Every structure is written in C-alpha cells, then in structure tokens.
Amino acid sequence: MQQLKYLAGYSSDIVQQVQSLVDAGTLGQVLLRRYPNLHNIRSDKALYDYSQALKQSYLRQSQPVSKVIFDDKISLSHQALGLHSYVARIQGRKLKAKNEIRISSKLKRVPEPLLKMVVVHELAHLREKEHNKAFYQLCTHMLPDYHQLEFDLRLYLTCVDAGQCPYQAMA
Numbered sequence: 001m002q003q004l005k006y007l008a009g010y011s012s013d014i015v016q017q018v019q020s021l022v023d024a025g026t027l028g029q030v031l032l033r034r035y036p037n038l039h040n041i042r043s044d045k046a047l048y049d050y051s052q053a054l055k056q057s058y059l060r061q062s063q064p065v066s067k068v069i070f071d072d073k074i075s076l077s078h079q080a081l082g083l084h085s086y087v088a089r090i091q092g093r094k095l096k097a098k099n100e101i102r103i104s105s106k107l108k109r110v111p112e113p114l115l116k117m118v119v120v121h122e123l124a125h126l127r128e129k130e131h132n133k134a135f136y137q138l139c140t141h142m143l144p145d146y147h148q149l150e151f152d153l154r155l156y157l158t159c160v161d162a163g164q165c166p167y168q169a170m171a
Contacts (some may be wrong), residue, residue: 035111071102117149
C-alpha cells in the first residue's frame with residue numbers, strides 16, 4: 001500500500017477510493033477514460049501562444065507576460081508544476097520588470113485540460129499573488145471546472161508514482 005502524498009488534505013473516503021484504484025491497478029484506466037488524448041503543445045513557442053490566448057481571453061488588463069517556457073528544472077521537490085516569477089532588472093537608470101511563467105517539462109505529456117489548469121493557475125498570479133479566495137475565484141472564472149482538474153492532476157501524479165500512468169506510453 002503506497003502513501004498518497006498528493007491527496008493530503010482530502011477526506012479519508014476519497015483517499016480510500018483512490019487507494020483501492022491504485023491497489024487494483026486501474027487508476028490509469030480511469031484517467032484514460034476521462035482524458036483519452038494528450039495535448040500537442042511541445043515547444044516553448046506553442047506554450048507561449050497557448051498561454052497568451054488564455055490571457056487575452058480573461059486577463060487583457062493584466063501585466064504582460066514576457067516568457068512562458070517548459071522548464072526541466074521544475075520538479076515536485078519544489079512542490080510545484082509551474083512557477084510564476086516577477087523578474088526585476090536594472091538597465092542603466094531604468095528598472096525593467098517582467099513576468100515569467102515556467103511550466104514543468106513533466107507536463108509535456110499530459111491531457112490538455114490538465115496543462116490548461118496549471119497555465120490558468122500561473123496566469124491568475126498576474127492579478128493575485130497569494131493563494132486566497134480571490135485567487136481561486138479568478139481561477140474558476142477562467143476555468144469553471146478548475147477544482148476538478150486540480151484533483152485530476154493529483155490523480156495523474158499519484159498514477160505516475162504508482163507506475164500505472166498510461167500517458168507515458170502514448171506517442
């Protein structure tokens with residue numbers, strides 16, 4: 001029996017249901033039925049364009065994002081799959097500030113809704129820096145099923161840890 005570290009904070013009933021799927025070796029099939037296809041966003045340029053389209057739809061008045069990339073250095077040891085950073089540099093007598101979003105390269109091979117959830121999460125940090133009520137309201141405004149997708153991403157990570165992830169075998 002494996003510890004379900006990504007489900008800490010969920011009710012014991014939910015954890016038990018997921019544990020029984022892991023024990024039966026069927027968690028991967030559950031995810032595959034729900035999300036049968038991987039996204040086709042493989043390059044940093046495609047990720048930037050994808051993120052900009054979402055930003056343009058929901059956050060037109062927010063600060064611009066100068067960079068959105070897949071990053072090999074982001075791992076779960078950071079407790080994150082995406083990072084939003086506000087980078088300030090001094091150039092001569094001017095202070096130049098840029099917003100950058102980095103998404104874990106581990107998300108290159110996931111279903112599109114799961115990638116979208118992480119991108120929406122990072123874009124929401126343009127307006128709300130903290131994980132507060134306003135932050136999550138903004139996330140659900142941009143993606144109404146945000147909380148379900150966050151849970152499903154946790155299921156995906158659990159599936160990977162259990163060695164049952166069907167997406168890793170997909171081309």
